[in-house]
Amino acid sequence: MFKGSCLCRAVTFTVTGDLKAPNACHCQACRKATGHYLVSTDVATDQLRITGKNHLRWYHSSDKVRRGFCASCGSTLFWDPLFHDWTAIAMGAFDTPTKTQMDLHIHVSKKGDYYDITDGLPQNQQ
Incomplete structure (x- = not known):
């Protein structure tokens, strides 16, 4: 089981299974x-x-996606594609070790100009 929360701990979550x-x-x-x-x-x-x-x-950032955040502290927590059976959880919100490693960069054609991606992981333009 993995546990997480927002900065002020008003919203907490648990995840069962592997990440x-x-x-x-x-x-x-x-x-x-x-x-x-x-x-x-x-x-x-x-x-x-x-x-x-x-x-x-x-916050419904499009008609297909909503983004979940804490109303008290503003922490970004979830990215939820409507009409699907999964939710993306912000890695920074986990309180316990996740036993994972990042494996991919997406939408790199839209990245900010103030940083470079130098970790050697695959990069999808979209």
């Missing part, structure tokens, strides 16, 4: 929502339990 290798999304929406790029792992909906839902807010 997939996280990826880094460099699209403009993820950069604006997080202040940099978003590194997240995809978790099946039935493996995710969230407490403190009264502090969780959802």
Whole structure:
């Protein structure tokens, strides 16, 4: 089991099962929502339990995606593609070791001009 929370701990979550290798999304929406790029792992909906839902807010960044954050401290927590059975969880929100390693960069054609990607991982332009 993996545990996580927002900065103020008003929203907490647990994940059962293994975590997939996280990826880094460099699209403009993820950069604006997080202040940099978003590194997240995809978790099946039935493996995710969230407490403190009264502090969780959802921003619909498109008609296909919503982004979950804490209303109290503003922490980015979730990226939820509507009409799917999984949710992406921000890696920085985990409180316990994740036993994962990032394996991919996506939307690198949209990355910020203030950094380079030099870790040698595969890079998808989209």
